[in-house]
Amino acid sequence: MGATKTDLFTKEQNELASMAKAIAHPARIAILQQLMKLNACVCGSLVDELGLAQPTISQHLKELKLAGIIQGTVEGTSVCYCIDPKVWQKYRQFFNDFFVAVNELAREDCC
Amino acid sequence: MGATKTDLFTKEQNELASMAKAIAHPARIAILQQLMKLNACVCGSLVDELGLAQPTISQHLKELKLAGIIQGTVEGTSVCYCIDPKVWQKYRQFFNDFFVAVNELAREDCC
């Protein structure tokens, strides 16, 4: 035990959970916000902004890359990261679809 | 080490990460979808639907309750759960605000 029993759930449920997990850390949110703010590739500088050690940030970047949200391209000695707009849109869509459902059926007469 | 360094991040960043974490498990998503689908209080029956053991589901319900997304009221020997529409709206808003930012500035000329 200790590991999530993914086989019990649908592909969609696992996917949405996985997407939520990708942004379920303040450092990763901070990284994404930084990329949004600058609206461009960010080469280095992320380590200076956040207060975490370089290997820690590298690991968070790796996770975001694995999730597909960001892309990294080697640019000399440094690596430039930016948000993948397509995957970002997909995230937006998934979360919105998930949360929109309740909105339509407003039940006040419950519990 | 091992624990998230929340003090390095803003209240908003920590809050959004915390919200993402609340739905970052397929069982919790499945529970919420069930509550949405039935659009009412669900008394028991959640254990039968998902393939997880009763204590496990109880624990997931506890986390969702702690996050404020669901409410539980005792109804005889069973407990009835339902989504809190207000908190749900807040979640919807937060995630939407987070993801909408990139949409507006479409950079194709990157990386």
Next chain:
DNA sequence: ATTATTAATCGTAATATTGCAATAAATTAG
């Protein structure tokens, strides 16, 4: 009061995540 039913809690094992020092890998500059 006894029993049945349902959910919560406790305790524990397995696995995952977070964080960083040390090191390695890759590229550039001289």
Next chain:
DNA sequence: CTAATTTATTGCAATATTACGATTAATAAT
């Protein structure tokens, strides 16, 4: 080639999460 610079990887410790058997708590029914 030899530094210098920057990022990735390795290895490990600390903490968190997931899962469930066993038990407890709470209420209902008899």
